[in-house]
Amino acid sequence: MAAEGSRYTVEELASKVGMSPRNIRAHQTRSLLSAPIRRGRTAYYDESHVRRLEAIKSLQRQGYNLVAIEAILGVRSPEPAGEALELLLQRLGREQPGLVHALARHGVLVRGENGSVEMVRSRLMRSVVGLNRAGVHTVPSLQMLSEVLDRLRLIAEDLVRSTGQRIVSATPTLRAGAMSTWDELDTRTDLLTNSMIGLLTEAFRVALENFGPTAMPDLLAEWGGESPLHPHGSPTIDIG
Incomplete structure (x- = not known):
């Protein structure tokens, strides 16, 4: 169940988007997902994190790997060409x-x-x-x-x-x-x-x-x- 104000713990977010907490943390490490908001010792995610993860899943279903997704979502800058x-x-x-x-x-x-x-x-x-x-x-x-x-x-x-x-x-x-x-x-x-x-x-x-x-x-x-x-x-x- 979502926390108050459409906030989610990592476990709640994982359940909502059908992804493991480990994968969510991995996307954070790659800067594909922004950091959660901390309230005391608990980290909360919101609907912007849900939309981002759904976009990542959609691109993965289309066959894109994480390097391509980083470039598509603006995380990885394209390299200059001669x-x-x-x-x-x-x-x-x-x-x-x-x-x-x-x-x-x-x-x-x-x-x-x-x-x-x-x-x-x-x-x-x-x-x-x-x-x-x-x-x-x-x-x-x-x-x-x-x-x-x-x-x-x-x-x-x-x-x-x-x-x-x-x-x-x-x-x-x-x-x-x-x-x-x-x-x-x-x-x-x-x-x-x-x-x-x-x-x-x-x-x-x-x-x-x-x-x-x-x-x-x-x-x-x-x-x-x-x-x-x-x-x-x-x-x-x-x-x-």
Whole structure:
């Protein structure tokens, strides 16, 4: 039951929006949700928190991840683009709305309030420009990127869960019951999450760097000089 004046404890808010208290606190940590109002030792949430959480849930149902949601809701500022990327983003917005939406679900791009396409993950987009300079058309590169992200999403979920379970099972002090306050749990969770993401990211980079330099020459030789993206002739640059 809601507190007087449409105020809710975290448990009441969780019940109202169908979300766990832990997730609510996690959204606060990411600045997706504003801090509650404290009355003595109790924290209260209001209808603005309800609306915000409903907006987050709606975007998640549409397939957006938290990075994309941060950009859509104005928590994460889009990153500045160079001239080549700016032209590419404008062109994508006009000619490839479906592709923009697919990449926005992964938090790579986001549509601004004025309909413009803005960049959230600059490193990924700059890699696409790098492929373009190597002779690969941009749209096929981005389509491949979207497909790769779809595949990696499932792999990442499995890796995070399996790696996280091993870490927690081997470290009793990381278990929720070993921590005295929610703040301590939130802080430890953030540190663990960021460290594990860093570990898995660098491990994947090492695996690719070990395999890529040998695999690409073999693939090019196998195709007899033709690119699978351009089977009828030489590739052309398509930014501009």
